[in-house]
Amino acid sequence: MTGNDTELEAQIAEWRAYMLRRRAVSGADVDELEDHLRERVADLTETGLRPDEAFLIAVKRMGRMDELSREFAREHSDRLWKQLVLTDEDASAAAERRRGLLVMVACAALAVLAVKLPALFGLGLDDDPAFYVRNLGLLVLAPLAVYFAVRRKVHRGTVIALVGLFALGAVATNAYPLDEDSQSIVLTSIHLPLALWLVVGIAYAAGEWRSGQKRMDFIRFSGEWFIYFVLICMGGGVLAAITVGTFNAIGIDAEVFISEWLVPCGGAAAVVVAAWLVEAKQSVVENMAPVLTRVFTPLFAVTLVAVLVAIAVTTNAIDVERDMLILFDLLLVVVLALVLYSISARDPGAPAGFFDWMQLALVVSALLIDVLVLVAITGRITEFGFTPNKSAALGENLVLFANLAWTAWLYWSLVKGRKKFARLERWQTDYVPVYAAWAWVVVLVFPPLFAFA
Template structure:
């Protein structure tokens, strides 16, 4: 082992890891080479994400611990060193824990996002009276900047970079050139589905040339889940900050709520996306211990809720009231189920034997399939009775897309549990399905408005 405080090269660290595995248990040379190749792939990917060699090695060893028991033991024995490397600022040992350039770029882009949020005001638009315009352009205030951040950070080739802005230019024209009726359904659908389509562009930039690989797309899934966690935490902290600020200013007779509504809340919500993304990049592996725990906690809870709903539906024999809010609620529920499944897959050890939580995921998927079938039958009945509308057709398409995803996942998961398929087959199915969501989002945003008369 290395002497504390002494610099150790990456090759020396890999040699220590290889020697450790060789001493503790007889491992076939081919298996050891395969494990080392996987370790080096992880290190290369983390290095491309901006981590230093020693940080990339320690994070990769931790991830390898999910694949191999001895690597897990190695990571556990080096846990104190791992924690210090990831959490304690390097300035204490003569360096910088987080590259200042990354931080400056991220915070500069956050300020730019805040400025873009207020840009429509120069054209006489107000957030309170022109909320529909702001909603349709909301993703364009943030996602182009986030895409640019990853294009810069990943050093994407010019061949990729020149295509990325086209999606945002097309979205900008669509969001503002279509003659949407004020408060119309197609405008709302466009505002909801444009970010889904554009998130694929962010993913291509984030993957840094690895989008065609399952591992690259799965890394983007992990990033999306971790970004949601960080953004939520920042949002809660911001809410507490605003509450206390309003309280202390109220004590001297000054109302700051108008400032919060017009400036702090919209600008902060936009800028926080860039800040949260930077935090995920800066502390890539720290949150990985939290997210799998959350998926394991909520998987049985959501499964129980769906089973209770199906049981109550069968017991009472009542039909499902498919109004707009109910449609949105059903779709959000199924989206949450798919996200739970997708993120739990991304965090699971693909080589581990099936266990309790695999069974719970199957229960969750099957119960979601049944609930989706109930919703689809109600939507079809509604369409046959009242005809087509933008909301009903959008809900129908989204439920069909989710149904296909869940059905394919259920089949592959059952085959995995029975030993007739690899877990990587399920990973490939889920990551290959991601463009389907983006394609549907683009279809709804582009085709639905003229098809339904922009109403």
Template sequence: MTEVALEAQFTQWREYVHRRPELVASDADELEDHLRDSVDGLIALGLRSDEAFLIAVKRMGGLDELSREFAREHSERLWKQLMFTGDDPRKARSGRDLIAMLICAAGAAVSIKIPELFGQRYDGDGMFYATNFALFALPWLAAFLAWKRRPGIRVYAVLLGLFVLGAVAANAYPVGDESQSVALTASHLPLALWLVVGLAYASDNLRSSRRRMDFIRFSGEWFVYLVLIGLGGGVLITFLYGTFEAIGVEPDQFIWAWLTPCGGVGAMVVAGWLVEAKQGVIENIAPVLTRLFTPLFAVALLAFLVTIGVNGHGIDVNRETLVLFDLLLAVVLALLLYSISARDPQAPRGMFDVLQLVLVVSALAIDAVVLITMTGRIAEYGTTPNNVAALGENIVLLANLAWAAWLLLRFVRRQGGFPAVERWQTAYLPVYAVWLWAVVLILPPLFSFR
């Protein structure tokens, strides 16, 4: 490796370090000095510069481990950073992020009340808010993330165009409240728009597989924070009910017409800000939960397969059952994704990798039975928008997990590397986007909006 190539390696490493919000410039400089000293010492022992760099980085440990070590050594400074106090050099940036988040959260809260000016009541019986709810929150979250990344004008135009397309799909089709197309839009449009949020998240490096995996990690942490905020909101609502009823005031109108809708969309933006503000400072939650639930789901699926074999009773498949097994595949995929996001790609195989393979193969075996049965039912009774959507999602998830199982098997048998599993998951994300938009835009007119 030439001197120029070695410096390029240092530059790449330094850029990665600087993305860690808990490490200020002086920390990054200290780490780089330590790395350079280690590389120089190894070169002096006769190693080539590329070998010296790789060994030195390996000796320093993973960056997340270093971050935790710095968090322990500089706990007082990091605590001040969490609370936005003290003299931390990044205080100004954190303050600007906080202001931007508050503006976007307020914008989401205001936007969800605007339709009431045109006769659309949030507590009404219509499907307007069911199909449009994500459009009042996710554009503002995307705006906050794009504001942080500062992408080019083309990215802003694409983001705006996709959200407008989502609004058209949710409101332009001539469907009634009882139409299956309404249910498809209400369930699939939020997922399609979430991938648009992913575009905003990765807008600083759209081609990067690592940034896509970062967004997968962001999605899990965002969901966990949103659930925690929701639990806190439930406590607040209970408190409001109890205290106001004690003085003879009924708070129902305020809670259900104002607090619930405005707080709901605002919380989606706040949860995104929390993930961005706290990443790397405290242990990620989603991978920890993955470690807990992967063995539990693996045992449950194996027990289900054994039970089918013992009693010989087939799976009674209808549309609801197919949706349930779609959710099962989605959960298995989530467990796989978040274990990948927290794993060192260079670490050797272990028992947890074998356990993941068992989990994925068990889910595939169960779903193969469901898929064969459901295909026969569709051939016998015909198609509807709902069962076509459920069947399509099943196939999309099945293809993803089937190839992931093959790659995991090769890794467990020492015939392939683990990075191939990660690259497959990030490369497959556009497939989900294409399918979700197809369900929202194509299936309703294909089935005459019934």
């Protein structure tokens, strides 16, 4: 047993003694909590953290589910924080961090290569934009899957599954005869990245996709990845503007470099870099999820209520043309993502409060808008028949309706004290495969079903 292992066992022993001493808790309950703690520590050490760091973060996260762990973290916060910040890294931990950085750099370079290599075969951004419309998600997400596969040391069976699913997406998007102005190519370009993002989730979970905890961790990762990606893109936009202005000042046109190299290559690399930043941030005890959800949940709730009031006052029906369908579906997806992110950030052991009522209002408002969209889509299909766009929108809104309806019921039961938060969390993690299945149906089945129109 190494020194780190000995120290970790001592920390767990102290935690266990605390649990048994403070309250009348059975040994079996403490054993169950200890198993959960060890599982979290193991997951965190696989990302490159030292065992003592992993223990501190695991205790902090368990404090969201268990009051005793929360008290332990609170009473030991000063000592634990100093230990986290001031303890020197051992050689193996430092080496693992360097390895993680090298893997990130290599996968980011692979992403850059993926978006520029097709140009050597006459498939540049200007030569064949339809190729990038179909394949952009494939090109930038495959290196991200490689990053997690290497970092998590996934088993051969998981690697085969990942390769097979990405190959399936590549065949579907390139073998089908999709015209540039067809509805099918638009649907494929939207749904293939979603399907492949959930494939990345399999790599993130090291193949343990059946674990509800792993799925919730991936949901939390997705939200934080999006935040980092947006921040990187904003910084990249500033860099591009400064570059153009600076070179224009000396009589050199840099727009070609910006459009053909900086933007596509930087965006592709940012997909991997953002993931690495999320992983590196795990050594920080607090995260940004609670703050963001409490800022945006009221704003979106007010916006949706305003939309419903406007529809009621004006009696205007929802426009179900393609652009409007995409807009309303995007709104519902953003609301659902906000709900998922809020659930991932909520303290499971906390009693229902005002914020849960706000979440319920948000979900109910989104549900009502979804019903109005479904009514409008059904009316247009009845009048004009099925098209790829309307059929996809109908299916997506039905999928969202099922989730939102049951989520609203679970939130209502939560605020009334009838059900525990764990039921709501489990429902969301169990529903993730439904989104993946629907995305693959649109990519694989819809084009031939509608004669590639």
